[in-house]
Amino acid sequence: MVLKSFVEVQPDSHFPIQNLPFGVFRPDPNSDPRPGVAIGDYVLDLSVISSAGIFDGEFLKNSDSFNQPNLNKFLELGRPAWREARATLQKLLSADEPTLRDNGILKQKALVPMDKVQMLVPIAIGDYTDFFASMHHAKNCGLIFRGPENPITPNWFHVPIAYHGRASSIVISGTDIIRPRGQGYPTGNSAPYFGPSRKLDFELEMAAVVGPGNGLGKPIDINEAADHIFGLVLMNDWSARDIQAWEYVPLGPFLGKSFGTTISPWIVTLDALEPFAVDAPEQNPPSLPYLTEKKSKNYDISLQVSVTPAGHKETCIVTRSNFNNLYWTITQQLAHHTINGCNLRPGDIFGTGTISGPEPESYGCLLELTWNGQKPLTLGGVTRAFLEDGDEVIFTGICKGEGYSVGFGTCTGKISPSPRDLN
Known part of the structure; x- marks a missing residue:
C-alpha cells in the first residue's frame, strides 16, 4: 500500500510524502528565512510546526533547530534526529492523521503555496x-x-x-x-x-x-x-x-x-x-x-x-x-x-x-x-x-x-x- 498524504499531490510531483526534502525559504519578502519541507505544491513551515510542539521526540523536543535561518543546526544533530524528524513529518502529513489535517488555523499557517515563496541556499556552506x-x-x-x-x-x-x-x-x-x-x-x-x-x-x-x-x-x-x-x-x-x-x-x-x-x-x-x-x-x-x-x-x-x-x-x-x-x-x-x-x-x-x-x-x-x-x-x-x-x-x-x-x-x-x- 502506497503511503498517501492529506495534501493533494499530483502523480508527476517530485515531492510526495515519500520524499519530504528539506530546504530554507521566505514565505514573503519581509519574512525571516526558515526551514521547510516540500509536500506536493506546498512548503510545510517547520518553524510553525516546531512552535506548535509537534516535534516531541527524544532528539527534537527541546531543539530550536527549526527556528534558524539555515539547516546547519539540524544537520549537526545527526542521523537519529533526521530520522525522528522524517518519521514525525510523515505521520503528521499522512491522510489518516488529524493533527494538522483537521486544524484549519494551524494548517493555513503551516502550509504555504510553493509558488508564493522565495527559496534560499538551505545551508551555511563553510567549505x-x-x-x-x-x-x-x-x-x-x-x-x-x-x-x-x-x-x-x-x-x-x-x-x-x-x-x-x-x-x-x-x-x-x-x-x-x-x-x-x-x-x-x-x-x-x-x-x-x-x-x-x-x-x-x-x-x-x-x-x-x-x-x-x-x-x-x-x-x-x-x-x-x-x-x-x-x-x-x-x-x-x-x-x-x-x-x-x-x-x-x-x-x-x-x-x-x-x-x-x-x-x-x-x-x-x-x-x-x-x-x-x-x-x-x-x-x-x-x-x-x-x-x-x-x-x-x-x-x-x-x-x-x-x-x-x-x-x-x-x-x-x-x-x-x-x-x-x-x-x-x-x-x-x-x-x-x-x-x-x-x-x-x-x-x-x-x-x-x-x-x-x-x-x-x-x-x-x-x-x-x-x-x-x-x-x-x-x-x-x-x-x-x-x-x-x-x-x-x-x-x-x-x-x-x-x-x-x-x-x-x-x-x-x-x-x-x-x-x-x-x-
Missing part, C-alpha cells in the same frame, strides 16, 4: 570540495586533452581525485550566472587572451551535504560515512573551459571554476533515496582497505539536462544520465576526504564531478557533447559549441517508485553577459 568520480567523464576528458594512449591516469583508479572549490560563489537555482573574464591560451607568439570566456560550459553534478562531520585529526570510517551525509542536491558546477585550460597547470582549477556554482533548493535525504539504492560498479583494481565498503552502493537517479537557447522558447534536452554512473561512491568520497585528518563541518558540501554515462547522449557537459567544440549541437534551429549569453540551462533529477516519484525539482541558471567596463 566546498569537487570530486572527479565518473570514469566515463574522466576518460572523455583524457581523450580530448591527452589522446588515446593514456586517457585516464593510473592514480585515478586508486584515489578519488578532488580539488577545493569556492563556497562563497555557490548560488541557489534561478540565479543568473555572469560570464566570467580571465586569461586563455595565447595564439602564436601573442600575449595570452584576456576577456570574456569563449568556452562557457555546464557540468551535470550532484552534491552531498555533510551532517555532523568529524574532529580535526579524526578520520571517518568508510562504513560509518553514510551517517555523516544528510542528503543530495543537484549541482551545476559551471566551467570556463578556456580559462581552466590555461591556468590549471600545475595547481588545478581556479578562476575557470570559482565564478559560480548553482545548487537546487531541496535537499533529498539519503533515507528518502534508500528505496532506489543500487550496487555500485565493481572497482578494478580493488580499492585500498580504507575505501573498501561492506556494501558499496549508488542510487538510481535519472538525470536530465535541457538548454533553452537565447531568444527561443523551445527547450532542448541535451543529456540523459544517471547518478549510478559514478565509479567512486559518495561514501568513499567522504571517507577519503577525511583520511588525512581533515575535519568536515555541518553544511559543508562536496560535488561528485560531472556525471557522464557511456553513450554520447549521456555525456554531462558540452566539453564532451561537442568534443571541445569540434561537433556543435543543434538546438531548435541554432547551433552551440559552448553556452552563449542568454542561454538557460535546466537540470532535473528523479527516482521512479511504484506509484510515486522522489525528485529534486530543478536546478536552473541563465547566462548574463560579462560586464563591458572591464579591460
Whole structure:
C-alpha cells in the first residue's frame, strides 16, 4: 500500500510524502528565512510546526533547530534526529492523521503555496570540495586533452581525485550566472587572451551535504560515512573551459571554476533515496582497505539536462544520465576526504564531478557533447559549441517508485553577459 498524504499531490510531483526534502525559504519578502519541507505544491513551515510542539521526540523536543535561518543546526544533530524528524513529518502529513489535517488555523499557517515563496541556499556552506568520480567523464576528458594512449591516469583508479572549490560563489537555482573574464591560451607568439570566456560550459553534478562531520585529526570510517551525509542536491558546477585550460597547470582549477556554482533548493535525504539504492560498479583494481565498503552502493537517479537557447522558447534536452554512473561512491568520497585528518563541518558540501554515462547522449557537459567544440549541437534551429549569453540551462533529477516519484525539482541558471567596463 502506497503511503498517501492529506495534501493533494499530483502523480508527476517530485515531492510526495515519500520524499519530504528539506530546504530554507521566505514565505514573503519581509519574512525571516526558515526551514521547510516540500509536500506536493506546498512548503510545510517547520518553524510553525516546531512552535506548535509537534516535534516531541527524544532528539527534537527541546531543539530550536527549526527556528534558524539555515539547516546547519539540524544537520549537526545527526542521523537519529533526521530520522525522528522524517518519521514525525510523515505521520503528521499522512491522510489518516488529524493533527494538522483537521486544524484549519494551524494548517493555513503551516502550509504555504510553493509558488508564493522565495527559496534560499538551505545551508551555511563553510567549505566546498569537487570530486572527479565518473570514469566515463574522466576518460572523455583524457581523450580530448591527452589522446588515446593514456586517457585516464593510473592514480585515478586508486584515489578519488578532488580539488577545493569556492563556497562563497555557490548560488541557489534561478540565479543568473555572469560570464566570467580571465586569461586563455595565447595564439602564436601573442600575449595570452584576456576577456570574456569563449568556452562557457555546464557540468551535470550532484552534491552531498555533510551532517555532523568529524574532529580535526579524526578520520571517518568508510562504513560509518553514510551517517555523516544528510542528503543530495543537484549541482551545476559551471566551467570556463578556456580559462581552466590555461591556468590549471600545475595547481588545478581556479578562476575557470570559482565564478559560480548553482545548487537546487531541496535537499533529498539519503533515507528518502534508500528505496532506489543500487550496487555500485565493481572497482578494478580493488580499492585500498580504507575505501573498501561492506556494501558499496549508488542510487538510481535519472538525470536530465535541457538548454533553452537565447531568444527561443523551445527547450532542448541535451543529456540523459544517471547518478549510478559514478565509479567512486559518495561514501568513499567522504571517507577519503577525511583520511588525512581533515575535519568536515555541518553544511559543508562536496560535488561528485560531472556525471557522464557511456553513450554520447549521456555525456554531462558540452566539453564532451561537442568534443571541445569540434561537433556543435543543434538546438531548435541554432547551433552551440559552448553556452552563449542568454542561454538557460535546466537540470532535473528523479527516482521512479511504484506509484510515486522522489525528485529534486530543478536546478536552473541563465547566462548574463560579462560586464563591458572591464579591460
